[in-house]
Amino acid sequence: MDPELEAFTTLLPRVDLSDPVAYRRMYAELTAARPAPDISGLVVEDRTVSADPDVRVRIYRPHQAQGAVVWLHGGAWVVGDLDTEEHWAVPIAELSGAVVISVDYRLAPEHRFPAALDDVHAVLTWAHEHADELGIDPARIAVGGHSAGGNLAAAVALRARDRQGPPIRFQVLNEPILDDRQQTWSARNFTDTPWNTRAVRAAALAHYLGDQPATPYAAPARADDLSGLPPAYIATAEFDPNRDEAIDYALRLLQAGVSVELHQWPGTFHGSLAIQSAEVSQRQVAALCAVLRRALAE
Template sequence: MSETTAIRPVTVPAQPASGPGDSASQRSYRPELAELIADIPLLDVGDPAGARRTLKGLEAQWPPPDTSALVITEHTVPGPDGAPDVPVRVYTPKTPGPHGGLLWFHGGGFVMGDLETEHSQCVRFATDADCVVVSVQYRLAPENPFPAGVEDCYSALEWTAKNTGDLGIVPGRLAVAGCSAGGALAAGVSLMARDRSGPGLVLQLLTYPVIDDRMDTPSARRFQDTPVWSTPQSKKMWRQYLGEGHEERETSPYAAPGRARDLSGLPPAHIVTAEFDPLRDEGIGYGLRLLRAGVPAGINQWAGTFHIFDSFGTPLGDRVMVDLVEALRNAFAD
């Protein structure tokens, strides 16, 4: 369950303590991550328009991936219950098929991101795991709060399952995946597919996922000032996604999968978490609950890391991708 590579302590600039026994100066980040912290911009989900502009600026700086092994096409999927069509981008390997199929839901705190945000990751998955990737541009909050985003993602799953022949996908070899808020969407879609007797899934791949709106875990209480993501950001995110006063209302497990009372009958899971991430404990806790419910689940906890730590072009990010690709290949081979 733990990634055990030794970490050399790295001193980072002191910041206000984020909880009992925890301060920024006491955390031992991996050296290749510690040197990046000062340059990481704030993507404030409390200001969706500003966060979207900042993210677009970052995307413009990222080098384009090598897509030579793929055919990439754009499609639209019928939206749920008369809602607007859902744009999707399909990455198809040029190798002989049919292939396994992966539905990818991008991160962004439910308020930002589009088909470009994790384009490079989709290229890597399609190329290295030799699978068809369907990346989904779901509607964003606060303009389109829950359940718009997760219903869009479920519609994309249904469309993919109905069109496996045209897409070059082996029927019955579908997986869902996402990072951060995309992880919440992947877990929520897995619950929907079970509850609605929808398409069968062979894997839910959840990378540092958003799982529970209650934010009452030790990591959520401690990490108030961590790089990239912190509990104050989580509070803003849930307000945007669920609306003002959501604390007084019952939250659907399709929004916050940790609210689900019964996890039996769900697809196997592979979960990645980061040590200095407020979402750490809810991801680990969800994996343990899946195991107790009889659902196969792997939990890979990376020491010395923070939220989206694998997105900065470091060798560590490559190691994480190798781990995720292996999980996908194994699921599609079973």
């Protein structure tokens, strides 16, 4: 493991999804303890997207932005909101030059699949329909997210393809969870890695799916056909149960004729790029934003 990251592993709290309400409280407190990001270079606005039910979004607008990314927070589908995601949204907007539309999708287990995906699809549709009002090019809208948010980004790309719209320019899948079957080498062997473990994955999927069988919109790795999807940037962490399914998905996208940039980050673990004092974390965020900037400028 990267020495800078390893120094933090003993300080990280254990993830316990058995009590979602208590874990949300702990997660919010942990995030609030971090220094607030500097938003002086951005215009930040909270909006409500009319849907059934309505969906809250927070928009981060850098100067002279044209493209946008519908950004989806991580948190095992169980935790996370607009406030906790600000530490991701601000640097993405600043470094990529994209308008970041951060989505406050509904959380499990109170709202199981497909509630979160429905919210994401509603926001994506709204962004296209209100592109002029938002000051963005409707042909330059990407989707992206981390972990469970990466799952939702991949899932909404599949749904948009199958429904023939809205069009998506690019997808950013950062350490995504894509497969409910837990059969890859990394899912079977990384049972006690920081933040994410086999047990955490199992609990997250149980909260998200309940007793429903997984469809490709819940677990995109189950999709038989990946052709016609938007180009992708897929990033994986070396010590992450999600690693191999994301690499497999990247290879299958390539085999289906979809352009992919795959970046496997050595010495990292799931979510470790939140430790921004580490040099490797800074490179991870910079790489993600550089790819997004290029994809929305082409």
